[in-house]
Amino acid sequence: MKFTQLLRSAAVVAVMALSAAAAQAEDTIKVGLIAAFSGPFADYGKMMEAGIKTYMKEHGDKVGGKRVELIIRDTTGPSPEIAKRLAQELVTRDKVDFLAGFGLTPEALAVAPVAEQSKTPMIVMNAATSVVTAKSSYIARVSMTLPQVSYPMADWALKNNIKKVVTIVADYGPGIDAEGAFKNTFVKGGGQVLESIRSPLRNPEFAPFVQRIKDAKPEAVFVFVPAGEQGIAFMKSYRERGLAEAGIKVIATGDLTDDHVLAAMGDATLGVITSFHYSAAHDSPENKAFIKRFAEVNPAAGRPNFMAVAAYDGIGAIYEVAKKLNGKIEGDKAMAILKGMKINSPRGPIMIDPDTRDVVQTVYIRKVEKVNGEPYNVEFDKFANVKDPK
Numbered sequence: 001m002k003f004t005q006l007l008r009s010a011a012v013v014a015v016m017a018l019s020a021a022a023a024q025a026e027d028t029i030k031v032g033l034i035a036a037f038s039g040p041f042a043d044y045g046k047m048m049e050a051g052i053k054t055y056m057k058e059h060g061d062k063v064g065g066k067r068v069e070l071i072i073r074d075t076t077g078p079s080p081e082i083a084k085r086l087a088q089e090l091v092t093r094d095k096v097d098f099l100a101g102f103g104l105t106p107e108a109l110a111v112a113p114v115a116e117q118s119k120t121p122m123i124v125m126n127a128a129t130s131v132v133t134a135k136s137s138y139i140a141r142v143s144m145t146l147p148q149v150s151y152p153m154a155d156w157a158l159k160n161n162i163k164k165v166v167t168i169v170a171d172y173g174p175g176i177d178a179e180g181a182f183k184n185t186f187v188k189g190g191g192q193v194l195e196s197i198r199s200p201l202r203n204p205e206f207a208p209f210v211q212r213i214k215d216a217k218p219e220a221v222f223v224f225v226p227a228g229e230q231g232i233a234f235m236k237s238y239r240e241r242g243l244a245e246a247g248i249k250v251i252a253t254g255d256l257t258d259d260h261v262l263a264a265m266g267d268a269t270l271g272v273i274t275s276f277h278y279s280a281a282h283d284s285p286e287n288k289a290f291i292k293r294f295a296e297v298n299p300a301a302g303r304p305n306f307m308a309v310a311a312y313d314g315i316g317a318i319y320e321v322a323k324k325l326n327g328k329i330e331g332d333k334a335m336a337i338l339k340g341m342k343i344n345s346p347r348g349p350i351m352i353d354p355d356t357r358d359v360v361q362t363v364y365i366r367k368v369e370k371v372n373g374e375p376y377n378v379e380f381d382k383f384a385n386v387k388d389p390k
Helices: 003-026 042-059 080-092 105-118 130-135 146-159 173-188 206-216 229-240 259-269 285-297 306-324 331-338
Strands: 028-035 066-074 098-101 122-124 139-141 164-170 192-199 220-224 249-253 273-276 342-345 348-352 359-371 374-386
Touching: 028 042, 028 080, 028 105, 028 306, 042 066, 042 285, 042 306, 066 080, 066 306, 080 098, 080 105, 098 105, 098 306, 105 122, 105 130, 105 139, 105 173, 122 306, 130 139, 146 173, 146 220, 146 249, 146 273, 146 359, 146 374, 164 173, 164 206, 173 192, 173 220, 192 206, 206 229, 229 259, 259 374, 285 306, 306 331, 306 342
Parallel strands: 028 066, 028 098, 098 122, 122 139, 164 192, 164 220, 220 249, 249 273
Antiparallel strands: 273 359, 342 348, 348 359, 359 374
């Protein structure tokens, strides 16, 4: 074969390969999932992936005539620089139709400009600082904000004769939001905050902070720490330092008694009161079906938590957009559909606020009790249709 013929053959092969790749891209809706899958917050990404897999097992991997492809990227978090780089690669190289995930606020904030510039819809499945949705008009949040779940706890505490508290929160956006929302509502209602403590986001040593709480002699301590290992560490120090015996109650956001680690925390959490938007013990047909399917699809994952549910709802929102756009995803059209979207979630009905693109939902007051021999967050009160108080 002559050299020119070889060149022509190579060119034909290249064109065919490009055409095949283009055809495959046209037949695929790509979702870039950015979260921590390793490092101290590895469970965040794993829970999100498990929630998405549960939904896709129920509903199939095709919608709007196209196959849904999940592209997973690990930030090792909290790593905003890595999150931004991964988002840029997903948008420019992988040509994703949606960005999703974002377990931690610093990573969501870092990616927001990428979503804005590329007009790529960004579905936030956890990052809970109020300001996140304001950083790009292409962000919709299906999880929660910390103020949204914090101020109802202040209302509940006041109604239940808790008048003096110390607050302790992780020293980053969500923690500062939680502290502010709780404190403002509590003080306006006549309560007194004796001291406000902020603990490091990475590897906090709680024992000295817990001793300060004990020395202040409050009636209760209001706590926000990131879900997972920090909740275990705080409750260990709380018990060891004798705060329960001193009559100091624990009131917190539900991150402290995260469903995924609650069984491992054991009896140390019994009696803890929290305010949150999801419990694995939530009594509804939708949640019972979700719990059952989650266990079938993810047999080694353990009990699903609020991140699994947010991811389940988030991929559900993506499917709904794809269905209404017949698989042809355009950023502005996608956001128009997301605004005002109602979802019948395992946590109860939710809506994406058309003005803020933030979730509106019921916030439940729960107490850790034993159910069939295991600790669960048992709901006993609720605040309906709660918005972020921004």
